[in-house]
Amino acid sequence: MNNTTSILGLDPIAIGDLIWAPLVIILLKVVVIFVLGLVATMLMVWFERKAIAGMGNRIGPNKAGPWGLLQTLADGIKLFFKEDLMPDRADRFVFKLAPYLAFVPAFLVWSVIPLGGDFSHGKGGLVTWFGHVTRVQLADPPVGVLLLLALSSVAVYGIMLAGWSSGSKYPLLGSVRASAQMVSYEAALGLSIATVILLAGTLSTSGIVGHQSSFADWHVVSTGVIPFIIFMLAATAEMNRPPFDLVEAEQELVGGFNTEYSSIRFGLFFLAEFMNTITMSGVIVTLFFGGPQGLFNIPGIPGAIEGSIWLIAKVLVFLYIYVWMRATLPRFRYDQLMDLGWKILIPTSLGWFMLMAVLRLSRDENWNRGLVAIVAAVIILGCVALMSTAVKVSKANREREGAMF
Amino acid sequence: MELVVFVLAAAMILVGGLGVVLRSHPVHAALSLILTLFGVAVMFVSQQAHFLAAVQVIVYAGAIVVLFLFVIMLLGVDRTEDLKTEPFKVQRPLAVIVGLGVVGLVTAAVVTSRDVVATRGAGIIEPAMTDPDSNIRQLSRSVFGDYVVAFEVTSVLLVVAVVGTVLLTRKVKPTSKESQ
Structure with missing residues (x-):
């Protein structure tokens, strides 16, 4: 029994002997999430093009289907029927493998995001379907948040190997650049998640959602906004979205790591990118904005469905913010990107994590609040001064040595 | 399963x-x-x-x-x-010896502790089966509690390695007098 539990996650439906009904429910969940993911991605592409067109005083897609809604479908069909090219010097196996390495992690993130359920009054998001208690979530492993980090670190391979296996210079440059960026920002991503874990006291995503039962408990409020801002920036860089889309700096790199890809393999990269945007918005909502937990009860709708409505509403806000950022912000320069990541985001997130840990400890041990605050402020100021001096000294040194950057 | x-x-x-x-x-x-x-x-x-x-x-x-x-x-x-050329002559014999040694040691360890290994459910820590977060709790208790000194010393070692690498990769710049 226990082995089944551990492999399939802590979903109550997977405990005990797997007879037909639970198995069917789990399969149903997989199919629903898969279809939902694809349809959502399709609509996301349309939404992004339409919103950006609106911000740029254009009309955007408007021919295929009502309001151009079927534009993505048309593009997808077109991509399917295009010739699939493979460069002569490409590494055949890795070249074919890379798109899947980018696409599959983007999809797998869906499995640990709570997509609904009633979290009110300590119900913990459990719902009853056809007489079986389960979660509106494919799997709820005890290390849910770490799974997110693991998947985002696996996604690096897709981009890195795509660029390398093309056997061509520009894709290689683009992929080395991209993977350096993703590896750098993963640290900030992990450290800002650590603050959330510290407060929630659990790694499971449903546990983290269950911990945010009121607005004051939403982690965006209770961790003091900073980890959220860092997470949002790091996630944007991790997904290679504007303003951090140096991966696809077409003015310098032709088209980045996917230059040599065509047909449906290019389509998979494209799909992965947009799906990442949706799943990352879902992760942000789960970690910082209470996931399916609403601010008030929507009258006339049962709790479990209400959760999904709240989740969709919150995710849509973040999707809009991502599109908005793409339409308004110019691309960062590469050294600015690395400076932001290593010299600002990582030290800030680490310092904030330590601060939250000290505040937590002082509450548990009943220390003098005022004294703790003063000591913490002094230490923070000291660290900031030290850090900025170090940056200044190294900059002066580089200028004296006549470095180019 | x-x-x-x-x-x-x-x-x-x-x-x-x-x-x-x-x-x-x-x-x-x-x-x-x-x-x-x-x-x-x-x-x-x-x-x-x-x-x-x-x-x-x-x-x-x-x-x-x-x-x-x-x-x-x-x-x-x-x-x-080319896998047939061997850059260091001693490398492959040494690798064979080390590989055989590891196999031998593991086999010896299994044979000597056969009673424990063969027992079903031996060495299972009970709370791990019921509390999903207990894994992390137990790990953090031993890493940040019992073995905190060793842990911190290891991290110092890593910092030393990083600083050393940075120092080694820095090119020694000719001083401004020599270059002019």
Whole structure:
């Protein structure tokens, strides 16, 4: 029994002997999430093009289907029927493998995001379907948040190997650049998640959602906004979205790591990118904005469905913010990107994590609040001064040595 | 079910391991290494060590092998090597000796502790079965409690290694008087 539990996650439906009904429910969940993911991605592409067109005083897609809604479908069909090219010097196996390495992690993130359920009054998001208690979530492993980090670190391979296996210079440059960026920002991503874990006291995503039962408990409020801002920036860089889309700096790199890809393999990269945007918005909502937990009860709708409505509403806000950022912000320069990541985001997130840990400890041990605050402020100021001096000294040194950057 | 998982994961580990040794292309060898690491992660999950599995993927597959690939790609050594030539003459005999030694030691360890290994359910810590977060609690108690000194010393060692690397890779610039 226990082995089944551990492999399939802590979903109550997977405990005990797997007879037909639970198995069917789990399969149903997989199919629903898969279809939902694809349809959502399709609509996301349309939404992004339409919103950006609106911000740029254009009309955007408007021919295929009502309001151009079927534009993505048309593009997808077109991509399917295009010739699939493979460069002569490409590494055949890795070249074919890379798109899947980018696409599959983007999809797998869906499995640990709570997509609904009633979290009110300590119900913990459990719902009853056809007489079986389960979660509106494919799997709820005890290390849910770490799974997110693991998947985002696996996604690096897709981009890195795509660029390398093309056997061509520009894709290689683009992929080395991209993977350096993703590896750098993963640290900030992990450290800002650590603050959330510290407060929630659990790694499971449903546990983290269950911990945010009121607005004051939403982690965006209770961790003091900073980890959220860092997470949002790091996630944007991790997904290679504007303003951090140096991966696809077409003015310098032709088209980045996917230059040599065509047909449906290019389509998979494209799909992965947009799906990442949706799943990352879902992760942000789960970690910082209470996931399916609403601010008030929507009258006339049962709790479990209400959760999904709240989740969709919150995710849509973040999707809009991502599109908005793409339409308004110019691309960062590469050294600015690395400076932001290593010299600002990582030290800030680490310092904030330590601060939250000290505040937590002082509450548990009943220390003098005022004294703790003063000591913490002094230490923070000291660290900031030290850090900025170090940056200044190294900059002066580089200028004296006549470095180019 | 446990047996199926074990067989699949073991196959992943073995195929990956053989790939690391036998593939003549460095990038393919590194990719085989990832396969092995994933297989080990699956083994961890089937032994209820979820945290270790996640960390295995994040740290080894997600960071260390990425750096391997980085070095391979940046140094431009990503071309096929001839496996028949041997750069260091002693390397292969030594590798055979070390490999046989490890196999011998593991076999000896299993044989001597046969009673414990063969017992079903021996060495299982009860709370791990019921409380999903207990894995992390127990790990953090031993790392930040019982073995905190060793842990901190290790981190100092890593910092020393990083600083040393930075120092070694810095080119000694000619002083401004000499260059002018």
